[in-house]
Amino acid sequence: MDIKTENLTILFVDIAGFTATTSRQSRAENAHLLQTFDTTLLPLIKRFKGIVVKSIGDALLITFRSPTDAMLCSMALQDAMHEYNLNAPEDKCIHIRVAANLGEVRVTKNDIFGEPVNVASRIEGVAPADEIYLSEAVYMAMNKAEVPAQEVGYKELKGIPQAIRLYSIPRFATPRLVPQSVAASGEKGSELMFPYGGMHHRMPQSSSSRPGISLPGGIPKYLIYILAVIAVVFVGIMLYRAISDGTGDAEVSIQPDSTGIEIKKSGKPEKSQAVSSDTAVKPGHVKWSIASAKSAYKAEKISKEEYRRIIQELKEEYGNKIRDLKQDYRAKRISRNVYENESRKAKRQYAGS
Numbered sequence: 001m002d003i004k005t006e007n008l009t010i011l012f013v014d015i016a017g018f019t020a021t022t023s024r025q026s027r028a029e030n031a032h033l034l035q036t037f038d039t040t041l042l043p044l045i046k047r048f049k050g051i052v053v054k055s056i057g058d059a060l061l062i063t064f065r066s067p068t069d070a071m072l073c074s075m076a077l078q079d080a081m082h083e084y085n086l087n088a089p090e091d092k093c094i095h096i097r098v099a100a101n102l103g104e105v106r107v108t109k110n111d112i113f114g115e116p117v118n119v120a121s122r123i124e125g126v127a128p129a130d131e132i133y134l135s136e137a138v139y140m141a142m143n144k145a146e147v148p149a150q151e152v153g154y155k156e157l158k159g160i161p162q163a164i165r166l167y168s169i170p171r172f173a174t175p176r177l178v179p180q181s182v183a184a185s186g187e188k189g190s191e192l193m194f195p196y197g198g199m200h201h202r203m204p205q206s207s208s209s210r211p212g213i214s215l216p217g218g219i220p221k222y223l224i225y226i227l228a229v230i231a232v233v234f235v236g237i238m239l240y241r242a243i244s245d246g247t248g249d250a251e252v253s254i255q256p257d258s259t260g261i262e263i264k265k266s267g268k269p270e271k272s273q274a275v276s277s278d279t280a281v282k283p284g285h286v287k288w289s290i291a292s293a294k295s296a297y298k299a300e301k302i303s304k305e306e307y308r309r310i311i312q313e314l315k316e317e318y319g320n321k322i323r324d325l326k327q328d329y330r331a332k333r334i335s336r337n338v339y340e341n342e343s344r345k346a347k348r349q350y351a352g353s
Helices: 018-022 027-047 067-086 115-126 136-141 180-185 222-247 290-298 304-330 336-351
Strands: 005-015 051-056 059-064 096-107 132-135 150-155 164-168 250-254 261-265 268-272
Touching: 005 018, 005 027, 005 067, 005 115, 018 027, 027 059, 027 067, 059 067, 067 096, 067 132, 067 136, 096 115, 096 136, 115 132, 115 164, 132 136, 136 164, 290 304, 290 336, 304 336
Parallel strands: 096 132
Antiparallel strands: 005 059, 005 096, 051 059, 132 164, 150 164, 250 261, 261 268
């Protein structure tokens, strides 16, 4: 009988303190906890091309062909759970740990076997909550330009004859989702930063993928063509209505910022929902955000100098707001919930989302 083997990266993900937690829960509460665990993590595992081999109680056994994808997925899983915990009551928070190893395993239809699986399981046993531990084998094989790592040291693992050299991915090492001015002044561990840089909001990049048209948030390419057809049909309907009104010649033009359509009849324009692109925006009369400033600059409603000034003022305003909130929180003038809610509100206003 042929034995199928593959060289895979093995990932174990489990809930820290699960046994103690379940002892305080009803069956319905425990079922809800596991459902939250699955619905939060499983879509990310699929997005990063991981395969869930099986579920072992509160743990998932996952395999990846790419060690780099496995580590990026691990970061995304921790960030997603961190975001869930920010909005969950203290007694409903879920803290996970991730352990990884790489090696040749025996593969069957519904399971995998071998020493690399046993080692990954033992690494999981020593990994702290909210952390990612990986073996030296994974560290040597992964792309270190994409995944930061630091050495933990040699660990004696139960049932493993030799000490294993372990590494971890440091938390809050790359504050990608906040402005550099804020990140430089903020201390590590700030609630405004995801511990692994917001990896769950980033689409994985495949070395085999070809460049092409793409939209943020993973929107399929075919939607671009559907939207284009809808736009053409809409313009055609507007043109038909203009001509059928008996006005003779009609001109339909789409505004550069795509905010509306202008129909010109007999030299007299009628505008709907749009401000003409040659109308200058007065920066002093607009509540700016990063998104609105970019849109205005691209539509040539503000100059490059105005755009840079607005962006700098937004960064300073955002940084000052966060600094004041931190001071109030540390001085116990506001509660943790107020601090987190106001921080998220400031971030949305800054980004324009």
